[in-house]
Amino acid sequence: MRIAGTLLTVSFVLGGSSWAQQAPTPEPGHEPPAAVSPLVAAAPAPLPEAAPAPAMPDPATAADLAAARAAAPDTSASAGPPGARPASGPPARTEVTIDRRNAFVTGLRFGGPVGAAVRLSLLHGLGADVREKDERVDAVCSVPIPHCAGGFLLDAEAGSGGGKLSLGIGANAKVQSEDFRGTVGAGLKLSLARTWGSPIGTDPGLTYLGPELDLYVLRVGVNLGVLWRVAGDGGSSPLFSWGLGIRL
16 A cells, blocks of 8 residues: 555656646746736725814804804895885985065955955065975964064955955965975954945945954965944944955
8 A cells, every 4th residue: 555655646746747847938028917816806995085074163253253243234124126226315405594574465356345356465574485305385474473573464455345454463385395386374364444436245435343364275365254334324234254366
């Protein structure tokens, strides 16, 4: 048995050496590629580097930013819709002029007892002219008090049926605005009337005295009053006075 094993070993060694002698030797520059180890080929790809963590803000800086945002005005609500234009320029300026003034007013009137008549009025007192943009109010206060410069109202009237002289208080204003344009006024006076010609509601040659009230808007006025006969015989007493007129 030992002899047989020895022979097998010798024959294996001889056969291996003869195969090595028969294997061709590679030419220079044509060496076979080197064998790659399975462990190297299967090596995993390197992992991407992790992004650095964001820096934490300084607590003091964050508190300052929050306080600044809270103190800043909110312009989103005041900005208005897209395309809106903010109001430009300062508010309208109001100009006021105050001085002593005499205002003369003329008109035509028809009523009792003087009939068809021409009328002239004088308003003496304190005037005020107020202007703002396209609006204006020009007024005169004729009242015997310090705030109206001790003013008064004086009327003179002459017609087909008599004449009248009146003294009292009043106010007149010319208004120019978008809502109203025209003249307004009022007067309260004591009237002395003398009839002649063809008076309305009484006889000629009589004298009357009594209070009257004037109101007018947009140049159209109305006059109402009660007069008592103080001189002459006949006629009516008391006498209701009335009139419709236009201020020129």
